[in-house]
Amino acid sequence: MTTFTPTTSDETLSTVAWAVEQQSPLEILGHGSKRGIGRPLQTEHTLDMSKLTHVTLYEPAELVLSAKAGTPLAEIEKLLAENGQQLAFEPMDYGPLLGGEPGKGTIGGVLAANLSGPRRLKAGAARDHILGINVVSGRGEAFKSGGRVVKNVTGYDMSKLMANSWGTLAVFTDVTFKVLPAAETEVTLAIRGLLDDAAVAAMAVAVGSSAEVSSAAHLPERIAARVADGALGSDAATLLRVEGFGPSVAYRITALKKLLGGAGPLQEIAGEVSQVIWRDVRDVRPFADFSEKPVWRVSMTPSQGHHMVLALRMQAAVSAFYDWQGGLVWLRMEEGDPQDALLRGLLRKHGGGHATLVRAAPAHCAALPVFEPQTPALAALSQRLKQEFDPKNILNPGRMA
Amino acid sequence: MSGLAMPKPDDATMRRRDEIVADMRIIVPGEGVVDAANSMRAFESDGLTAYRQLPLVVVLPQTVAQVSRVLKYCNDRNIRVVPRGSGTSLSGGALPLEDAVLLVMSRFNRILEIDFSNRVVVAQPGVTNLGITTAVEQEGFYYAPDPSSQIACSIGGNVAENSGGVHCLKYGLTANNVLGIEMVLMNGEVVRLGGSHLDAEGYDLLGVMTGSEGLLGVVTEVTVRILRKPETARALLIGFPTSEQGGQCVADIIGAGIIPGGMEMMDRPAIHAAEDFVHAGYPLDLEALLIVELDGPGVEVDHLIGVVEAIAYKNGSTTCRISQSEQERLSFWAGRKAAFPAVGRISPDYYCMDGTIPRKELPRVLAGMRELSEKYGLGVANVFHAGDGNLHPLILYDANVPGELDKAESFGADILRLCVKVGGVLTGEHGVGVEKRDLMPEMFNQIDLDQQMRVKCAFDPNHLLNPGKVFPQLRRCAELGRMHISGGKLPFPDIPRF
Ligand SMILES: Cc1cc2nc3c(=O)[nH]c(=O)nc-3n(C[C@H](O)[C@H](O)[C@H](O)COP(=O)(O)OP(=O)(O)OC[C@H]3O[C@@H](n4cnc5c(N)ncnc54)[C@H](O)[C@@H]3O)c2cc1C
Numbered sequence: 001m002t003t004f005t006p007t008t009s010d011e012t013l014s015t016v017a018w019a020v021e022q023q024s025p026l027e028i029l030g031h032g033s034k035r036g037i038g039r040p041l042q043t044e045h046t047l048d049m050s051k052l053t054h055v056t057l058y059e060p061a062e063l064v065l066s067a068k069a070g071t072p073l074a075e076i077e078k079l080l081a082e083n084g085q086q087l088a089f090e091p092m093d094y095g096p097l098l099g100g101e102p103g104k105g106t107i108g109g110v111l112a113a114n115l116s117g118p119r120r121l122k123a124g125a126a127r128d129h130i131l132g133i134n135v136v137s138g139r140g141e142a143f144k145s146g147g148r149v150v151k152n153v154t155g156y157d158m159s160k161l162m163a164n165s166w167g168t169l170a171v172f173t174d175v176t177f178k179v180l181p182a183a184e185t186e187v188t189l190a191i192r193g194l195l196d197d198a199a200v201a202a203m204a205v206a207v208g209s210s211a212e213v214s215s216a217a218h219l220p221e222r223i224a225a226r227v228a229d230g231a232l233g234s235d236a237a238t239l240l241r242v243e244g245f246g247p248s249v250a251y252r253i254t255a256l257k258k259l260l261g262g263a264g265p266l267q268e269i270a271g272e273v274s275q276v277i278w279r280d281v282r283d284v285r286p287f288a289d290f291s292e293k294p295v296w297r298v299s300m301t302p303s304q305g306h307h308m309v310l311a312l313r314m315q316a317a318v319s320a321f322y323d324w325q326g327g328l329v330w331l332r333m334e335e336g337d338p339q340d341a342l343l344r345g346l347l348r349k350h351g352g353g354h355a356t357l358v359r360a361a362p363a364h365c366a367a368l369p370v371f372e373p374q375t376p377a378l379a380a381l382s383q384r385l386k387q388e389f390d391p392k393n394i395l396n397p398g399r400m401a
Numbered sequence: 402m403s404g405l406a407m408p409k410p411d412d413a414t415m416r417r418r419d420e421i422v423a424d425m426r427i428i429v430p431g432e433g434v435v436d437a438a439n440s441m442r443a444f445e446s447d448g449l450t451a452y453r454q455l456p457l458v459v460v461l462p463q464t465v466a467q468v469s470r471v472l473k474y475c476n477d478r479n480i481r482v483v484p485r486g487s488g489t490s491l492s493g494g495a496l497p498l499e500d501a502v503l504l505v506m507s508r509f510n511r512i513l514e515i516d517f518s519n520r521v522v523v524a525q526p527g528v529t530n531l532g533i534t535t536a537v538e539q540e541g542f543y544y545a546p547d548p549s550s551q552i553a554c555s556i557g558g559n560v561a562e563n564s565g566g567v568h569c570l571k572y573g574l575t576a577n578n579v580l581g582i583e584m585v586l587m588n589g590e591v592v593r594l595g596g597s598h599l600d601a602e603g604y605d606l607l608g609v610m611t612g613s614e615g616l617l618g619v620v621t622e623v624t625v626r627i628l629r630k631p632e633t634a635r636a637l638l639i640g641f642p643t644s645e646q647g648g649q650c651v652a653d654i655i656g657a658g659i660i661p662g663g664m665e666m667m668d669r670p671a672i673h674a675a676e677d678f679v680h681a682g683y684p685l686d687l688e689a690l691l692i693v694e695l696d697g698p699g700v701e702v703d704h705l706i707g708v709v710e711a712i713a714y715k716n717g718s719t720t721c722r723i724s725q726s727e728q729e730r731l732s733f734w735a736g737r738k739a740a741f742p743a744v745g746r747i748s749p750d751y752y753c754m755d756g757t758i759p760r761k762e763l764p765r766v767l768a769g770m771r772e773l774s775e776k777y778g779l780g781v782a783n784v785f786h787a788g789d790g791n792l793h794p795l796i797l798y799d800a801n802v803p804g805e806l807d808k809a810e811s812f813g814a815d816i817l818r819l820c821v822k823v824g825g826v827l828t829g830e831h832g833v834g835v836e837k838r839d840l841m842p843e844m845f846n847q848i849d850l851d852q853q854m855r856v857k858c859a860f861d862p863n864h865l866l867n868p869g870k871v872f873p874q875l876r877r878c879a880e881l882g883r884m885h886i887s888g889g890k891l892p893f894p895d896i897p898r899f
Contacts, residue, residue, distance in 0.1 A: 020884075061652040062759050084658060120599060127605055128577045139884060143849045149757040151791040151829030153563045153612045154837075154844055155871065156853045157576070160608025164601055181658030204518040210541075210629045212697065248701030255698075301597040302519050327519075327598055354602035372602035377590040381859060382603050388855035391884065400603065 003046040009068075009134065009142065009173040015047060016171060016394070017140030025397045028167035030070055030106030034113055036098045037358050038166055038370050038399040049108055052173060057148070060085055064131065064148050065179050069108030069172035076107055086182040089125050090117030096288035097295060098359060108172040114164035117282035118215035118241065121207065121324050127163035129178045135162065135170035138390025148176050161385070167396040169389040183214075183243035187253050188274040190267040191238040191260060196220060196306035199238040200326040202263045204303065206240045207325050209259055211252040215241040217281050218322040227280035231273050238264075241278060286321055287332045287359075294338040294360040295331065300353030302327035308350040315342055327353075336361075340368050371400055405452065405835055407869045410500035414457065414480050421480065422458050425502070428470045433508070435459040444485065444503055448550075449493040449836055451752075451806060456483065456497035461505045465583070465591060465621045468504070472619065473589030475502055481865050482587070484615040486527065486558030489550045491753055492834025494562065494614045494870055501868075504619060506557050512536050513622070520627050521580060521597045526557025526620045530564075533625060542627040545572035548830070549738065557620040563612030565830040567663040567694075570788035574830070576611040578626050584610060584618035587861040597624055609856060614832050615867040617860040631696035634662060635706060638733045639713045640687040640720040644668065647689030648763040650716040651787045654693065657712060659705055662696035664788035665737050668767065671744065671782040671795070675736035678743035683736050684720045691787065692733050740784045741795065748780065748797035752809045756820030757829035760790045769819045770794060777812040779805070791829035792820070818843055833871045841873050854881055 004026075006012040019026050025043040029035065030050055052070035059065075060083045067076060073091060080086050091110045095102045109115075111133070116125035132146030145158035162170060191202055199218040206213050217239045219227065225234035242252045257266055269277065280286075287295050300308065302325040309320045309329060317334035333339055338360055347355055354372035357365065374382060386393075414421070425434045435441055436458045446453040457480075462468045475482050481501035488495050497503045509525035512533070516522070517540055522533050530551040533544040547566035548554055554564065560582060565574045572578070581595030594607040601607055610617055641647040647666055654661065667675065667690045676683040683690060693709055695702045706723055713721045724730035736743070744751050758766050767783065774781045780797040794816055798809040817827050817837065821844050827837045841850060850872065857864070858878035868875060 059759070059761075061656050062761060063655060064759075114600060114605065116600075124573065124577055125600055127600070127608055128573065137852065141848050141852070143852045144845075145849065145852070147824070147826045147844075149759060149825055149829070150789045151565055151569075151574070151757045151786065152826045153830055153832050154827045155833065155841065155850075156856050157563070157608055157612050158852060158856070160576070160605045160611075161856065163605045163608065165604055169604070181655075181660065184658065208517060208520060208542075208629055210632050210698070244697075245701055245704055247704050248698055251698050251700045299598045299600055303516075324599060325519075351598075352596055353598035354600075374603055375592070377586070377592050378594075378603070378606075380590075381586070381592060381606065384859035385604060385856070388859050388882070389852075391882070 001044060003048050005048045005051045007051045009052070012049070012052060012171060012173050013136045013140065013142045016136045016138070019045065019394050020138065020140040020392055023392055025394050028171050028396055030109040031072070031104040033100055033104040034094045034098070034109060037094070039401050040362055040366055041396060041399055043397065047171060049171065050106060055079060056174065063179050064176060066148065066174060066176040067107050069175055070106045073105045073107055073110055074103050080179055081182065084182055085179045087129065087177060088119060088123040088180040089129050090119045090123070090282060091115035091126060092117045092282045094358070097284045099290050102283070107175055111163055111172060111175055112165060112167050118217060118278050118323050121216060122212070122214045127160050130159040130163060130175065131178055132176040133159045133162060133172055134174035135172050137170045138392065138395045146176070150178055166399050168386060168400050169395065171395065185246045185249045186241060186243045186274050187249050188269040188277060189240045189242065189253055189256050190232070190269060191263050192235045192265045192267060194218070194236055194238050194264050196309065198263065199236065200303060200306050200322070202238055202260055203240070203325045205259060206256055209256070211242060211256045212244070213240045214243045215239070215278060216325045218326065219281070219286065220321060223286045223319065223321045226286035228273055228276040232277065239277065239281070241274070281323060284330050287319070287330060292359070292361045293336060294333040294364065295358050296333070296343060296355050297358045298329040298331060298347060298353060298355040300327055300329065300347060301351040304350040305329045308346050311346050312343060338364050338368060344372070407498060410498070411479065411481070414500045418457055424474060425458060425460050425471065428474065429460055429462050429467050433461045433463065435461070444488065444505065445497060447485070447488040447490040447493060447495040449491055449496070449834065452493050452496050452835060454497045454499060456503035457500050459503045459505055461508050463508045465585065468585045468619055468621055469589045469591055471502065471504060472585055472587050476587045476589065476863065476865060479863065479865065481868055483867050484561070484619050486555030486561070487529065487553050489554045489558065490562065490832060490834060491755070492828065492832040492836040494832050494834040496835055498869060506555065506619070509557070509621065516597065517542065519597050521624055522627055523622060523624045524556050526560070526623055527555050530554050530556055530559055533627070537627050538630070541630050543630050544578070544625055545628055546575050546578055556623045556625065560611055560620050560623055561613060561615045562830070562832045565786070565791070567665060567786070570664060570786070571660050571662050572628065576608060579607065579611060579623060580626055581624035582607060582610060582620050583622035584620050586618050587863070587866045592618070595624065612832070614834065614871050616857060616871055617866065631662070633699045633702050634694055634696040634730060635702050636692055636694040636724045636730045636733045637706065637709055637713070638720070638722045639691040639693065639718045640684045641689040641691070641716070641718055642687065644689045644767050645764045646717045647691050648760065650691060650713055650718070651760060653712045653716065654709055655788070657708060659708065661693050661788060663692065663694040665692045666690065666785040666787035667737060667740065668783040670780060671740055671784050674743040674747050674782055675740050678746055679735045679739045681732050681736035687719065692737055737784065744782050744795045744797065749799040749801065752796040752798060752813055754792070754794045754796065754813050754816055755828045755831040756817050756825055757789070757791045758820050758823050758825035760787070762823040762825070766792070766819055766823060770816060773812055773815050777808050779809060779812055786829070790825065814840055835870055838871060839873050851876065851881055858882070
């Protein structure tokens with residue numbers, strides 16, 4: 001059992017090349033903040049990328065930042081904030097949910113897991129902001145793709161291929177992201193006391209309006225109490241975030257109030273409380289209970305999420321809340337059984353999408369498909385890609401199986 | 402064809418042409434198969450008209466099953482296939498091959514579903530880009546990516562090219578606005594990626610397909626995100642005595658945290674050509690003309706117009722007009738939108754380039770282009786998606802003068818080399834196609850290119866789909882598949898181990 005800790009791209013390359021030659025699989029780690037997601041690995045060796053750090057290029061006026069893959073996300077976010085900028089896709093922090101420390105995670109992991117947050121609805125995920133990469137494939141070959149400019153269609157977009165690949169195709173050494181100005185002002189409008197179906201309808205109206213809502217989440221009764229240290233109280237809260245320049249935010253909030261006045265009691269939340277609420281929604285704080293109760297992350301058609309949950313409730317005890325206008329459903333299985341067949345069946349019945357078992361007891365993670373099973377043609381295609389980039393199955397073998 | 406090597410036609414396929422045409426008629430009955438040279442003439446080139454070639458046969462399928470059967474048939478018999486949408490590609494992506502079936506998707510022209518509450522439209526790939534907006538605009542929605550060719554180009558072509566437009570600075574490219582596709586692989590398998598939910602299950606193959614230029618699969622259905630139309634839009638028309646000042650103004654606008662709905666720049670030759678053509682009232686004594694469009698709620702637009710105006714003055718603008726009416730806003734755009742045909746009036750032919758550069762390199766690249774223009778003795782006019790650094794130099798030449806096309810192409814290649822040298826890329830939105838194929842090594846070394854070919858091998862191991870495009874040289878998949886283990890010694894003592 002050896003842990004390799006490269007501090008340069010060349011060292012990363014020679015380590016992987018060695019592992020390929022030895023046919024000795026590697027577990028690829030940043031800070032390990034998402035290690036609990038996916039099939040548990042039993043590799044002899046570990047490639048710890050957390051010492052391959054540093055921001056190598058940051059040009060605020062060009063809206064671009066490059067960093068070594070092991071650079072802490074927290075360091076990058078701090079640097080951007082000092083310049084009034086941000087990663088607009090708001091990468092979530094799995095730490096609290098998985099019982100780890102908050103604030104961990106490397107920029108490479110952000111891409112490998114294609115992280116995003118509540119602003120996904122308007123601003124996209126990591127995949128939408130990655131501009132270029134340098135990686136080492138499972139063949140022990142170092143290569144690059146993309147560049148440092150936003151408009152680029154030169155060759156296949158390999159950066160996107162690597163997004164959500166969970167370290168199974170290549171090890172990232174460098175990543176270049178588009179960065180954007182941070183909003184000057186943010187205000188959240190909360191509609192209180194709605195049941196799921198009314199909440200989903202209200203969110204659809206709001207997001208489809210010209211108010212440019214950047215996030216829309218629904219926290220049912222009691223779950224609402226579990227964000228921002230209880231600042232919302234326990235009544236159901238349907239949350240709409242509006243961001244931008246002060247006068248514009250004020251105008252759009254007023255417009256939303258007019259639009260949704262009849263839906264239920266309205267509450268305006270500004271400043272830091274609003275920020276903390278969205279951070280807690282992003283990080284799934286309502287289910288960050290240090291337990292091993294299974295938690296699912298389900299992405300589906302926004303108008304279908306609550307129907308699926310209702311059907312699920314007929315057969316299992318679940319807690320649920322919604323982000324992305326209802327299209328991101330976070331589920332906690334209260335009886336400890338992940339109910340994967342039941343859930344995946346209902347998901348298919350309600351328009352499809354994908355469900356990932358992001359938290360479960362190790363035995364469940366090992367025995368169940370953690371990621372959404374694919375149709376045979378798609379699974380075969382994915383397998384051919386894995387074969388092309390990692391024919392010896394050196395990188396995180398079995399993690400996405 | 403000026404020196405462009407295309408894959409050698411396969412003799413066996415050429416000999417069996419009659420049989421193939423007959424079989425195609427069985428798979429696609431009715432009007433869907435065109436084999437007379439006269440009728441195929443309409444398909445012999447795309448938007449890159451310097452290159453022409455009649456295909457083996459033109460097939461216009463109408464159902465996914467037909468697409469699947471055509472592809473499987475061709476795959477089994479080692480017959481090449483070139484997919485085509487509306488044929489507006491500016492890089493020769495849809496250029497036919499002598500021995501290939503040209504698979505034209507224009508009869509897939511129906512919108513299948515409009516879902517306002519989830520803000521998605523499901524369309525067949527032959528629907529035009531503008532057709533999607535037209536289908537939803539009465540409810541106040543639109544599809545954001547807006548290539549200038551939007552009345553003609555197909556949404557399937559947009560996916561294949563990852564097309565952009567003026568609005569992409571704020572609203573993203575095709576890749577950021579497509580949620581799902583259905584596609585058929587060369588072996589006939591039908592695969593769905595994404596849908597009306599967000600993100601991929603597993604590898605982001607939707608991301609890979611977007612911009613893959615018809616080499617990986619044939620798109621048979623597209624699900625896109627639609628957006629609510631902004632309440633208002635107003636534009637500023639700002640003139641600068643130097644391109645440096647114009648470039649700095651762009652940087653300062655973005656530095657102020659503003660991402661305009663559109664931000665376009667033109668240089669002196671482009672301004673003059675446009676003004677002569679449409680009489681938009683552009684000021685003429687300038688080196689750089691900037692159009693900045695701000696959209697959103699009225700209060701926001703008014704607020705930002707003030708900020709942008711102040712930035713313009715600080716950077717020494719000599720004119721700054723603010724649109725007071727929708728009509729005036731459109732008149733600001735009239736010249737920019739007509740820039741290509743306007744340039745077409747001042748020169749018998751023009752050649753449109755598409756490099757992207759880091760914005761701050763604009764003055765250096767413009768200066769370099771002036772030098773090249775002198776060297777080649779050909780004029781160049783520039784229109785520029787200033788917000789994202791995407792340049793469209795239009796090289797002026799006369800195809801009837803022997804050697805001028807070659808000269809224009811060499812000039813263009815030098816411009817693209819310059820873009821790469823300053824940290825940019827060969828193509829921002831028009832694609833590699835045949836046009837920039839042989840320049841790929843300017844940006845990528847052989848190992849980089851090999852990886853892209855590996856993607857190709859996973860999708861189409863026999864290299865039958867749109868060969869001759871994108872890659873300077875296609876390597877056989879079997880050869881690429883071999884493992885070359887070099888060195889592979891345990892890398893100590895330099896690497897800390899625990
Ligand atoms: C006047 C003019 C202005 C333009 N302005 C812009 C602009 O502003 N921004 C921009 O980005 N582009 C622009 N273009 C380029 C062009 O319009 C785009 O690249 C467009 O997306 C091509 O669409 P199409 O349907 O015409 O595709 P085609 O030209 O038919 O094909 C383009 C490529 O896509 C492939 N393809 C087409 N359909 C499919 C399918 N269903 N499945 C798989 N592969 C397919 C083809 O094989 C080919 O490689 C412009 C072109 C012209 C002529």
